């Protein structure tokens with residue numbers, strides 16, 4: 317009886333506590349700076365000084381004689397120190413005796429914006445370009461807000477425009493505009509960079525060629541560099557997508573990537589600028605797209621100038637929900653490398669699905685390439701880092717509140733790649749969501765912070781499960797939002813059939829020594845680990861192996877059953893997120909709660925669409941029934957095959973009021 321009474325009392329107290337807690341109104345426009353004291357207030361509360369003995373961007377926060385000090389190697393370091401203190405305060409880690417000394421792991425920590433001069437954003441899901449290229453004035457207030465957000469997580473560079481570049485970004489009018497943006501960003505320790513189009517000398521000045529060994533072309537780039545640096549003395553340099561996806565490049569003139577990169581490097585070197593040359597290259601004729609970066613870049617190792625860095629996507633194909641790390645990270649020895657992550661969710665449900673990338677990037681950065689023996693992690697092989705931004709004109713910058721977590725996570729990992737995804741998730745939740753009035757710290761922690769953190773930590777694996785589990789990849793339709801495993805028309809390496817290779821015998825891409833040989837682009841022992849079915853990690857199984865439907869996995873279940881179970885698991889995990897979110901309603905601003913509730917409704921419906929399309933389609937090959945313990949398919953494959961989601965003119969997918977995708981027959985199949 318006594319036990320019952322104390323239980324009842326506890327339940328009553330909890331209910332009273334929950335009901336008396338009043339959520340604080342928030343609209344997501346403060347992002348992760350919501351919970352901290354304003355920057356100026358934090359700055360005014362400390363004694364500051366520059367100490368040249370400290371690393372340039374480093375800082376030291378400490379207490380002495382009852383006062384708090386921040387010493388830093390530079391103004392930029394001081395700014396990072398103030399933001400670090402602000403974060404520590406918000407996290408309850410700034411008590412008396414605080415002593416925190418930090419410096420960034422990488423010198424170059426960039427956001428790459430894929431923003432076009434017409435204000436559209438390639439793979440942008442948060443409105444038009446935040447730079448407002450077509451407006452008369454630059455959007456100063458937004459740029460300042462962006463500068464604060466980047467500085468608060470330690471980012472120090474922005475490439476303003478799309479790698480599919482427009483040559484006009486280098487005309488006098490645009491250089492003047494970029495200079496104005498750079499003047500603002502500089503105040504936040506951020507350098508400005510531009511993506512260039514290889515054919516700029518032809519388009520802007522009528523040169524006959526873009527041959528990097530042609531003296532006229534070389535002089536054109538030298539003159540252009542001089543013009544840019546006259547306007548922007550600390551300009552960072554160029555990002556280049558060349559001989560990739562239809563973009564021109566040095567190979568069009570019989571020259572190599574090294575010839576091209578070095579020509580630009582020579583033009584920028586006198587001013588301290590760099591060239592970031594992308595390794596994202598592949599040809600439609602190759603039997604395995606995953607092999608191509610190593611095939612093209614390994615023979616050039618050691619030929620690149622000192623101020624050239626090869627920018628390599630985390631995986632060998634293209635920002636898929638799960639890929640192994642790119643083998644190039646373990647192969648180049650005499651060439652500088654940087655990793656490129658995708659903050660924007662091109663392949664993970666745009667800004668509709670909750671998918672926290674902290675875990676994705678942690679997995680890549682911690683991967684051992686074995687290049688210089690054990691412990692040669694990707695994080696250690698690269699000297700710089702870039703993330704494709706998820707920003708736009710939306711007042712919350714990212715489309716919705718949980719998408720902001722990826723910008724935050726990217727910045728924190730760029731500053732310190734040894735941080736765990738879990739720590740970053742914890743920090744983000746505490747700084748972003750305000751504790752309801754009248755709620756105790758402990759209750760907030762247990763009732764809100766922990767469950768939200770759990771959602772974040774499980775979210776990426778959920779997407780892998782309901783989109784493409786067990787190493788399946790690139791099962792996308794045209795806009796990269798929904799499933800289209802049936803697609804086999806057009807350029808082969810842009811079609812899902814090229815990647816899943818499903819037939820009546822089985823499924824998966826054979827990249828073993830009997831297949832495309834991709835495994836041997838990895839250093840031992842990884843090459844053999846991936847090659848051998850017994851040791852290949854199950855979450856990459858169908859990336860490296862083509863297997864029969866009845867192949868037995870470690871669970872003892874057949875591959876077909878496991879595929880179905882993973883898709884089902886993805887749906888169930890998202891349903892779990894929805895349930896948790898319902899329970900969290902008393903603690904979150906109504907606006908943020910409703911926004912996320914709608915997104916999770918869409919995500920759950922999309923997850924079923926993915927499962928119906930992929931399981932339904934693969935079933936036409938496997939000919940097997942679904943395992944008894946999974947949810948039955950909602951829509952038969954006949955009603956999904958060849959269909960895709962309706963999108964608006966900016967490519968944003970459309971859902972009905974219930975959150976279900978509006979599926980339609982593509983124009984090519986419709987009657988006139």
Ligand code: GCV
Nearest residue numbers: 430438439479480557596634
């Ligand atoms: C900017 C993928 C994307 C393209 C992108 C390309 C790249 O193919 O779908 O939108 O183009 O990668 O990274 O260059």
